[in-house]
Amino acid sequence: MSSFLIHPLTLRLVSVVIAFGTWEYLGRIPISPAFPTFLETMSALWGMLMDGSMISVYPATFQPLLIGLIISSILGIACGVFMGLNHKAEWFGAPVFIVLQSAPLAALIPLLTFAYGIGLTSKIITVCIMSMPVIVLNAYTAVRHTPTSMIEMGESYLGSRRQIIMKIIIPAASPIIYAGLRLGAAMGFIGAILAELLITPTGIGDLITYNQSIAEYDKMYAAIFSIMVFAVLFIEILERTEYIFFRPDKRVTQ
Amino acid sequence: MSAAAETVSDNAQQIAVEVDNVTKIYPGGVEALNDMTIHFPKGELTSLLGPSGCGKTTLLKIIAGLLKPTAGKVKVNGVDVTGPGKERAFVFQDFALMPWASVIRNAAFGLELQGMNKSEREAIAEKYIDIVGLKGYENLYPHELSGGMRQRVGLARALAVNAEVLLMDEPFSAVDEQTRRKFQEDILEVVDDEQKTFIFVTHSIEEAVYVSQSIALLLPRPSRVSEIIRPDIRRDISPDAIRRDPVYLDIVERIWQGLRTYVE
Ligand SMILES: Nc1ncnc2c1ncn2[C@@H]1O[C@H](COP(=O)(O)OP(=O)(O)OP(=O)(O)O)[C@@H](O)[C@H]1O
Ligand SMILES: [Mg+2]
DSSP states (O other), rough: OOHHTTTTHHHHHHHHHHHHHHHHHHHHHOOOOOOOOHHHHHHHHHHHHHTTTTTTGGGHHHHHHHHHHHHHHHHHHHHHHHHOHHEEEEEHHHHHHHHHHOHHHHHHHHHHHHTTTTTTEEEEEHHHHHHHOOOOOOHHHHHTOOHHHHHHHHHHOOOOOOIIIIIHHHHHHHHHHHHHHHHHHHHHHHHHHHHHHTTTOOOHHHHHHHHHTTTOHHHHHHHHHHHHHHHHHHHHHHHHHHHHOOOHHHHHHH | OOOOOOOOSSSSSSSEEEEEEEEEEETTTTTEEEEEEEEEEEEEEEEEEOTTTSSSSHHHHHHHTTSSSSSSEEEEEEOOSSSTTTTTEEEOOOOOOOOOHHHHHHTTTTHTTOOOOOHHHHHHHHHHHHTOOOOOOTTTGGGGGGGHHHHHHHHHHHHTOOOEEEEESSTTTOOOOHHHHHHHHHHHHHHHOOEEEEEEHHHHHHHHHHHOOOEEEEEETTTTTEEEEEOOOOOOOOOHHHOEEEEHHHHHHHHHHHHHHHOO
């Protein structure tokens, strides 16, 4: 019984129930007429799923999001690893990404639309600006912190530079690289929605703004809720791929 | 110390590793080794014994080619050391196992880096995993092993590449006393069987006296070879008899007297 109570799944379920319970409670007080209860939101979600109005907008949101995330992941990991391996690249790159990480996105968007218009490109860049810095900085830190003795081990057994990078440094860095990817993915979701709110209303961002403007708050929250669910699922899948590709040792204990 | 080399053996013997006037100053300014000269004879086990921080690991890493000396040179089989080499294998004080690799992959990793194909290298690794007593653990990961078992994986990895010179940095430090004794006997056998040169760092005086043909006592501040002792204990009697042998006990006592001023 007690082992059931502290089982990770039970704990997760309890935390979800508490969060939704609080939401329901706050909605019923109500703290604001613009704040629907959890159950109202869920029924709106169900309605939007059934009449297709939600599913039809997702491709528009996912297009810049996925393209942006793929670019940030590949480019971000490559930059970060390179910066971790090469001091010159570090001195050149680290300040750029540290500044980008703290840059106020809303202030940059007018510049982006000025340069790239209000189409897909600007939205992809928004996603990249949000997600890439944390991916780069994590990859870079991870590579920098590879245990010295493991690298010495590779050298003493005559590994080539390439072997040491591929067989030792990258797998050793993979947990922190993946932590960066997960944070980056979450930031990318935020970026995609921000782009739709601030550049042109399309996709799920349009659904949010539109329902807000006609005071259908339950639908607005349903739209926000759905994107959060996608973000969580996406991050969960990402974590699985780490275990499969890089860290079979972690899978054993799961 | 005189200008003459501190050869740990009579001159008739061939020298496997020569360390000549090696000084090592770390970037922070710590002088870990100061003008150290020491020669290691072929086919023997030489222990480096000395208090913590006297530069044993530093010396071993310089011989391995992992660190560059600030001054002086190292030769292995008469050839200058400029980096790591195939004829040397290193057993790390902190094991340096890859947590994401199974026991067998870790043990075969030296061969993997040489480009040997998988079935061949795993067959060799298997043999050495057996020798170090880890048969049946091939598919576990390092975090599932005890400290002593991890150390044995590091040992198997070093043995698998079949190097002439084995550089062992406290290879038995994480092993319990019983296993340690078994290991010491195993290592004596390996020294007898294979014409390999062992340079062996240890903190245990008893261990050094028991397993070594010669012992180099290192002292800190400044780091130097204070004495070379050849235990010459009888090996024709049982291990337990050796440990009660007055000659053995005398040598242990003599080394302890030499070191104690640095411990107190
Ligand atoms: N990477 C490093 N940078 C600066 N100083 C170092 C470094 N490695 C070791 N030292 C210093 O060099 C000295 C010798 O260190 P070393 O690791 O060789 O000692 P050791 O004899 O192996 O000690 P132990 O028995 O505790 O393993 C110490 O004073 C240590 O502080
Ligand atoms: Mg040491």
